[in-house]
Amino acid sequence: MPELPEVETSRRGIAPWVEQQRVNNVIVRDRRLRWPVPDDIDNKLPGQEIRSVKRRAKYLLFDTAAGTAMLHLGMSGSVRIIDIDEPAGKHDHVDICFDSGKALRFRDPRKFGSLLWTEKPFEHELLRNLGPEPLSDEFDGSYLWQMSRGRKVSIKQFIMNAVIVVGVGNIYASEVLFRSGIHPKRKAGRISKERMMVLGNSIKFVLKQAIEAGGTTLRDFHGGDGEPGYFKQQLDVYDRDGLPCSVCKAPISSIVLGQRSTYYCKNCQR
């Protein structure tokens, strides 16, 4: 479910309940996530204080003196704060319980998420080769333009490639291309610098707006504070097949690109 805004919303929601809290114990009910949950999680985390909860790409990083727990929400994962005695549901795979009597509960029906342990997060193989954060100063349209020269992939797949830039998933890829007036199938290497500048700005704008709205709730996403995200109301094209374009009123089109549903306006996007 989560793209960058949903992960960031989750991070902000849980941080006040987790930072500076000491882990009492960890309950792992099912290790069979995308990768098996390592013993380190139950062995090394208890007794540690969470110094900070940070985010890199779509990973939540729980920093302690002994190492860092890396949590990825996959397609269907979510986290929330509970009282430690709250009964666990079928897909509540992990609880990180604090001395405070609260716990961080990780739920993930599809099990595409992961919970890993590392001592050097930024050297971890899953993080090492990631592209820049879209909201950082090192990312902008001229970077996108430079990286895209000679590339034949569609611009949509290009911006969803985490080696190029992290955090842009299937919803926001369609949204930022609409805002930029760029057809999702256009080859990345054949977009002018001027248009790439617009795209770079759109990525920053849309992601920021979505974070402010608390993310997008399509099904059951909720931030760590239990509130759903309200960005769905601001989606211009995603999941709006056949509905009128917010600008020109032409029906929104849908196609499949790289096995993912893709939405755009035939009129507004070239």
Next chain:
DNA sequence: ACTGGCACCTGGGCGC
């Protein structure tokens, strides 16, 4: 070096 396609897993919504 790129590109496209598959895989992992479970549940929800739809049509019959």
Next chain:
DNA sequence: TGCGCCCAGGTGCCAG
């Protein structure tokens, strides 16, 4: 109600 089918917010890995 039940069944079968299609779809779902991610991403590592494989072959060409």
